[in-house]
Amino acid sequence: xxxxxxxxxxxxxxxxxxxxxxxxxxxxxxxxxxxxxxxxxxxxxxxxxxxxxxxxxxxxxxxxxxxxxxxxxxxxxxxxxxxxxxxxxxxxxxxxxxxxxxxxxxxxxxxxxxxxxxxxxxxxxxxxxxxxxxxxxxxxxxxxxxxxxxxxxxxxxxxxxxxxxxxxxxxxxxxxxxxxxxxxxxxxxxxxxxxxxxxxxxxxxxxxxxxxxxxxxxxxxxxxxxxxxxxxxxxxxxxxxxxxxxxxx
Amino acid sequence: xxxxxxxxxxxxxxxxxxxxxxxxxxxxxxxxxxxxxxxxxxxxxxxxxxxxxxxxxxxxxxxxxxxxxxxxxxxxxxxxxxxxxxxxxxxxxxxxxxxxxxxxxxxxxxxxxxxxxxxxxxxxxxxxxxxxxxxxxxxxxxxxxxxxxxxxxxxxxxxxxxxxxxxxxxxxxxxxxxxxxxxxxxxxxxxxxxxxxxxxxxxxxxxxxxxxxxxxxxxxxxxxxxxxxxxxxxxxxxxxxxxxxxxxx
Numbered sequence: 001x002x003x004x005x006x007x008x009x010x011x012x013x014x015x016x017x018x019x020x021x022x023x024x025x026x027x028x029x030x031x032x033x034x035x036x037x038x039x040x041x042x043x044x045x046x047x048x049x050x051x052x053x054x055x056x057x058x059x060x061x062x063x064x065x066x067x068x069x070x071x072x073x074x075x076x077x078x079x080x081x082x083x084x085x086x087x088x089x090x091x092x093x094x095x096x097x098x099x100x101x102x103x104x105x106x107x108x109x110x111x112x113x114x115x116x117x118x119x120x121x122x123x124x125x126x127x128x129x130x131x132x133x134x135x136x137x138x139x140x141x142x143x144x145x146x147x148x149x150x151x152x153x154x155x156x157x158x159x160x161x162x163x164x165x166x167x168x169x170x171x172x173x174x175x176x177x178x179x180x181x182x183x184x185x186x187x188x189x190x191x192x193x194x195x196x197x198x199x200x201x202x203x204x205x206x207x208x209x210x211x212x213x214x215x216x217x218x219x220x221x222x223x224x225x226x227x228x229x230x231x232x233x234x235x236x237x238x239x240x241x242x243x244x245x246x247x248x249x
Numbered sequence: 250x251x252x253x254x255x256x257x258x259x260x261x262x263x264x265x266x267x268x269x270x271x272x273x274x275x276x277x278x279x280x281x282x283x284x285x286x287x288x289x290x291x292x293x294x295x296x297x298x299x300x301x302x303x304x305x306x307x308x309x310x311x312x313x314x315x316x317x318x319x320x321x322x323x324x325x326x327x328x329x330x331x332x333x334x335x336x337x338x339x340x341x342x343x344x345x346x347x348x349x350x351x352x353x354x355x356x357x358x359x360x361x362x363x364x365x366x367x368x369x370x371x372x373x374x375x376x377x378x379x380x381x382x383x384x385x386x387x388x389x390x391x392x393x394x395x396x397x398x399x400x401x402x403x404x405x406x407x408x409x410x411x412x413x414x415x416x417x418x419x420x421x422x423x424x425x426x427x428x429x430x431x432x433x434x435x436x437x438x439x440x441x442x443x444x445x446x447x448x449x450x451x452x453x454x455x456x457x458x459x460x461x462x463x464x465x466x467x468x469x470x471x472x473x474x475x476x477x478x479x480x481x482x483x484x485x486x487x488x489x490x491x492x493x494x495x496x497x498x
Contacts, residue, residue, distance in 0.1 A: 121484045121486075121487060124480050124484060125483060125487050126478075127478040127479060127480040128474075128476045128477065128478055128482070128483050129477055129478065130477025130478045131478070151484075153481070154480070154481075155478075155479070155480050158478060158479035158480065159478060159479075225377075227377045228377065228497065229375075229376040229378065229380070229404075229407060229408060230376060230404070230408075231373050231376040231377045231402065231403070231404050231407065234373070234374060235370045235373060235374065235400075235486065237484065237486070237487055238489075238490035239490070240487075241484075241488070242490050242491055242494045245491045245495075246494075249441065
């Protein structure tokens with residue numbers, strides 16, 4: 001087991017850079033933090049490339065590390081790798097997946113969702129609902145942002161999360177007769193008018209502006225969730241949950 | 250219109266104290282921040298007691314302020330009242346409501362939800378779903394916490410949000426033959442086995458531990474949301490949305 005105690009060590013510098021999207025994409029890796037996410041990375045097994053642990057922290061004996069290298073670091077270095085208030089002192093470097101989702105029949109398409117907590121919660125919700133793949137379009141926060149990873153609680157290791165062009169995906173899905181449902185406040189049908197099933201794609205969009213009009217013009221149908229009270233709208237992750245669980249039923 | 254430029258002004262000190270629960274409860278007031286929340290406070294009209302605005306910010310002409318006093322402050326004071334990264338420079342002091350909900354037929358009961366974003370989103374979701382009242386039990390984050398207010402997006406001004414004893418509420422509701430549904434992972438029925446309707450109470454609980462066992466033992470029935478994929482659970486606000494929209498249908 002390696003031990004690093006200098007904050008100037010080149011590996012430490014490289015890990016810290018993974019807090020930026022630029023370096024994540026350049027290296028094709030990302031950093032997960034905390035016991036739950038590291039355990040999910042270990043369980044999945046294919047993407048994890050190394051474990052980093054503070055000397056103040058113990059590895060749970062139940063973890064089957066296989067041949068994954070482990071490096072021990074000082075608490076000071078550990079704290080410098082975290083953007084949380086109470087770092088758990090454990091990290092894993094993982095490879096970005098390059099998943100195929102050509103056979104996916106149920107998909108969540110995400111247009112320009114900017115809050116990392118929302119995006120992560122939507123990925124977690126899609127996972128729970130048994131959706132086959134999540135496609136994240138341009139204008140959304142990075143899928144490997146640390147807060148997205150935390151909010152998704154490990155779902156990045158459970159289903160394909162793909163950065164893609166939503167227009168291309170919509171075309172491809174509709175060619176296969178998979179209905180594509182947009183979400184909109186105007187010119188839309190109540191979601192309960194649609195019967196759902198095993199095969200569908202749902203597009204949800206930006207917190208302030210909703211789904212882009214150019215997408216809505218090319219859907220099979222657009223749906224809205226009725227507002228029975230006085231709030232103007234629902235949180236996008238909550239709306240996603242209501243729609244996915246309704247459509248999957 | 251009053252103008253205050255000293256950060257040591259006694260009113261400024263009092264407003265700042267409203268960032269703490271202790272002072273909010275002592276004074277029976279709370280502070281909302283940002284154009285949307287201040288506008289919701291103005292529209293509701295009954296709880297607003299004063300508006301505070303940075304000298305760098307203009308009041309939208311559409312706002313009907315009535316006799317609500319307005320105080321202008323420096324940008325420096327304005328920034329000191331905010332706990333957001335990009336303060337909008339507009340605030341309102343509002344009185345805490347002391348609502349009755351004796352006739353409420355559809356209720357959301359919240360047990361020990363600690364994340365302010367979750368609690369606010371749940372209040373917003375209850376509002377959207379047309380729920381009559383939200384009862385917040387012990388162990389939850391303060392309903393007037395600034396992040397709860399922001400996430401609820403004005404729903405505090407739309408429906409009764411009551412701090413209460415959940416056991417007492419459960420007893421009272423069941424005496425009136427209003428079914429009380431808990432949410433649980435074990436010993437529960439799939440939510441789709443229940444038919445819902447206009448009259449019900451739903452109890453949702455803590456992010457890590459769920460609803461307290463002493464509550465679950467006294468419900469009409471306990472429900473779970475099936476997990477079809479590999480995530481362990483749903484976010485509590487998302488689960489609340491799925492259940493409320495299902496039960497209200």
